[in-house]
Amino acid sequence: MERFRRVPTRLDGPVVIEPAVFRDPRGFFAETFRANALGEHGIPTTGFVQENHSRSTLGVLRGMHFSVGDPGMGKLVRCSRGRILDVLVDLRRGSPTFGEWEGVELDDETLRQCWVPVGFAHGFCVLSEVADVLYKQTAYYDPAVERAIAYDDPEIGIAWPAGIDYVVSERDATAARLADVAADLPFA
Numbered sequence: 001m002e003r004f005r006r007v008p009t010r011l012d013g014p015v016v017i018e019p020a021v022f023r024d025p026r027g028f029f030a031e032t033f034r035a036n037a038l039g040e041h042g043i044p045t046t047g048f049v050q051e052n053h054s055r056s057t058l059g060v061l062r063g064m065h066f067s068v069g070d071p072g073m074g075k076l077v078r079c080s081r082g083r084i085l086d087v088l089v090d091l092r093r094g095s096p097t098f099g100e101w102e103g104v105e106l107d108d109e110t111l112r113q114c115w116v117p118v119g120f121a122h123g124f125c126v127l128s129e130v131a132d133v134l135y136k137q138t139a140y141y142d143p144a145v146e147r148a149i150a151y152d153d154p155e156i157g158i159a160w161p162a163g164i165d166y167v168v169s170e171r172d173a174t175a176a177r178l179a180d181v182a183a184d185l186p187f188a
Helices: 035-039 178-184
Strands: 004-007 015-019 021-024 027-030 050-057 060-067 075-081 083-090 101-107 113-116 120-126 130-137 146-148
Touching: 050 060, 060 083, 075 083, 075 101, 075 120, 083 113, 083 130, 101 113, 120 130
Parallel strands: none
Antiparallel strands: 004 015, 015 113, 021 027, 050 130, 060 120, 060 146, 075 113, 075 130, 083 101, 083 120
16 A cells, blocks of 8 residues: 655756545545655654744745754645645755745645745745644754845745735845845755
């Protein structure tokens, strides 16, 4: 039995997986974390040290966040309630896709998950009335090494869904453009 199906991505590094979901009149059952199966898809399965749960309403946009601490922070992200557009930006200066973005919908129907490796900025916007987003991290949250780039940086050109009144924190609304911080990025 295939426990997780890998969904193709354009950027090299991120991994999107979709678990097998078993539905019946009572509801559904799905494995959301299984070390051996996730490892087969290139997702690290040891070293998660923190799990976070956020609840947001329609139009909330969080991002684009990344960590510069050593050894960096990877995230395994899923949406357990509602629907989001999950977005990653390649911050690896030596990468052929440096500064490019990719978005994938995560929701409570497909139960897709997205592995965000070190060297990528991460953010999401809520497309449903409410969304619960859970993510495991490979490093503890530390505000001293947390950074952000502008979610609306025109050089990156993220195509956030139209027709939504976005709600953005002051920190995210005033984040620097990628070009202004690129020289200081520690990601090769």
